Amino acid sequence: MTEPMLKIRGLHKSYGARPVLCGVDLDVPAGTVLCIIGPSGSGKSTLLSCVNHLEPFDAGRLWVGGELVGYRERHGWLYELHERDVARMRQGIGMVFQQFNLFPHMTALQNIIEAPVHVKRVPRTQATARAMTLLERVGLGGKHDRYPAQLSGGEQQRVAIARALAMDPKLMLFDEPTSALDPELVGEVLAVMQDLARSGMTMVVVTHELGFAREVGDHLIFMDGGVIVEQGDPRTVLAAPKERRTQDFLSKVL
Amino acid sequence: MATAVVLLIVTAAGYSVATNRAFQWPVVAQYMFDAEILKGLQRTLELTLAAMVIGLVLGTVLALFRLSHNKLLSSISWAYVWFFRSVPVLVQLIFWYNFGALYSVITLHMPFGPVLFSISTNTLITPLFAAMAGLGLAQSAYTAEVIRAGIVSVPPGQMRAALALGMRRMMIYRRIILPQAMRVIIPPVGNEVISMVKNTSLVSVIAMAELLYTAQLIYSRTYETIPLLIVASLWYLIIVSVLSVGQYFLERKFRQR
Numbered sequence: 488m489t490e491p492m493l494k495i496r497g498l499h500k501s502y503g504a505r506p507v508l509c510g511v512d513l514d515v516p517a518g519t520v521l522c523i524i525g526p527s528g529s530g531k532s533t534l535l536s537c538v539n540h541l542e543p544f545d546a547g548r549l550w551v552g553g554e555l556v557g558y559r560e561r562h563g564w565l566y567e568l569h570e571r572d573v574a575r576m577r578q579g580i581g582m583v584f585q586q587f588n589l590f591p592h593m594t595a596l597q598n599i600i601e602a603p604v605h606v607k608r609v610p611r612t613q614a615t616a617r618a619m620t621l622l623e624r625v626g627l628g629g630k631h632d633r634y635p636a637q638l639s640g641g642e643q644q645r646v647a648i649a650r651a652l653a654m655d656p657k658l659m660l661f662d663e664p665t666s667a668l669d670p671e672l673v674g675e676v677l678a679v680m681q682d683l684a685r686s687g688m689t690m691v692v693v694t695h696e697l698g699f700a701r702e703v704g705d706h707l708i709f710m711d712g713g714v715i716v717e718q719g720d721p722r723t724v725l726a727a728p729k730e731r732r733t734q735d736f737l738s739k740v741l
Numbered sequence: 742m743a744t745a746v747v748l749l750i751v752t753a754a755g756y757s758v759a760t761n762r763a764f765q766w767p768v769v770a771q772y773m774f775d776a777e778i779l780k781g782l783q784r785t786l787e788l789t790l791a792a793m794v795i796g797l798v799l800g801t802v803l804a805l806f807r808l809s810h811n812k813l814l815s816s817i818s819w820a821y822v823w824f825f826r827s828v829p830v831l832v833q834l835i836f837w838y839n840f841g842a843l844y845s846v847i848t849l850h851m852p853f854g855p856v857l858f859s860i861s862t863n864t865l866i867t868p869l870f871a872a873m874a875g876l877g878l879a880q881s882a883y884t885a886e887v888i889r890a891g892i893v894s895v896p897p898g899q900m901r902a903a904l905a906l907g908m909r910r911m912m913i914y915r916r917i918i919l920p921q922a923m924r925v926i927i928p929p930v931g932n933e934v935i936s937m938v939k940n941t942s943l944v945s946v947i948a949m950a951e952l953l954y955t956a957q958l959i960y961s962r963t964y965e966t967i968p969l970l971i972v973a974s975l976w977y978l979i980i981v982s983v984l985s986v987g988q989y990f991l992e993r994k995f996r997q998r
Contacts, residue, residue, distance in 0.1 A: 539905055570909055578907030588902035592920050602906035605916065647902075654906060 492517040498547035509713040522700035525710035581651030585663040589635040596631035621649040641672030661692040768968035781955025795877025800884025825882035834875035838947040872944040891922030931988035
């Protein structure tokens with residue numbers, strides 16, 4: 488059996504005295520889409536932030552592509568990596584945020600080529616050509632010179648996806664990518680994500696879009712209180728949840 | 742009615758200023774473009790520029806220190822700002838000017854090793870050096886607070902997004918955070934530049950021949966005190982007016998799109 492793209496074992500984290508993750512184990516095989524659902528405060532966004540080490544954690548191990556994330560292990564002890572090494576590791580993991588977080592002082596094109604040019608040292612002409620292709624792919628060809636404020640929420644989020652893809656990540660993280668959007672703009676973003684999933688990208692998606700989870704997800708986990716309460720095939724879990732807490736949550740969402 | 746009264750007072754004052762011979766307007770005209778005065782004016786502009794550059798560079802470093810998670814760095818920055826904002830700039834200037842009384846010789850040497858470099862303090866700390874150090878260091882304490890406020894005004898999501906792309910902190914500050922913070926930083930810094938133009942006149946106390954001290958030197962010879970003070974004032978008015986226009990355009994450029 489091949490190594491999963493993302494592997495998590497015994498992940499614990501608390502903010503002061505308040506625990507947010509209480510022992511999470513997870514495998515995401517390469518080329519599959521994992522969807523995470525759960526009430527707010529269940530730890531699902533924190534879990535995502537641990538994957539690219541935007542949040543440090545207290546105990547456990549986390550591997551992306553077989554590589555330990557954020558720490559180096561020696562004689563059973565974990566040592567936090569140098570900033571340079573954490574940054575290098577993050578280059579291989581794309582992340583899309585609920586609030587888009589585009590750089591407002593840069594055009595769509597500049598947003599996309601910023602990291603390739605200044606982090607990966609890709610020649611500007613080459614990065615620009617690639618960015619244009621990506622903009623085309625997310626359906627925004629011709630809008631490369633717009634500033635974020637001149638774009639709709641859905642367009643901004645698609646630029647944000649293109650920006651993450653420009654670094655050629657092997658894993659993409661989506662943190663409630665459609666939660667800040669007006670309802671009529673949700674579809675265009677989900678369509679881009681579905682297209683991305685079809686192309687074989689490994690994706691972890693925290694979402695409230697149960698339809699997307701059912702259609703696109705290969706695996707679904709329901710989190711509550713910092714633990715995975717229930718998991719399995721999305722269609723099965725959504726249609727016939729076994730756990731009481733899952734049933735309660737789904738009855739409120741649907 | 743109020744308008745009429747104000748108009749009357751302004752007209753009367755204007756008439757008095759124009760006709761009172763004690764103002765000696767011909768003397769003002771004579772010294773306005775005097776070589777010595779222009780040299781002093783140049784000094785004032787140079788000092789303003791040097792002090793603002795020191796203030797901005799050091800202020801940025803202090804602001805980053807202050808926001809650092811490192812307790813030592815943030816404490817040092819806090820203490821620096823506390824000290825340099827509390828002691829009047831005039832006092833600081835005189836202090837720097839008399840630095841030779843504290844350390845008569847400044848030496849650079851290897852730890853417990855040979856002396857690499859040694860210089861008499863009075864050679865190193867010229868009035869120019871004292872003026873730049875005094876104004877620049879004090880300015881950096883104010884600028885640090887302005888820059889810190891600017892950095893804090895940038896939403897934290899910007900930092901997260903840039904980190905997630907694999908960028909490192911220094912680059913993120915330089916390319917993502919500071920350009921956005923500029924919108925908040927520029928207006929107060931513009932005001933500080935304008936204040937600095939006027940604050941440079943403080944260095945006249947340490948015999949630094951900037952605009953005011955040059956005027957003082959001349960009127961101590963000729964006893965034409967009032968006209969020379971008017972010459973200095975007119976030049977301050979002109980510089981500040983030009984800078985205000987510049988500030989307007991700079992603010993417009995950095996306004997959020």
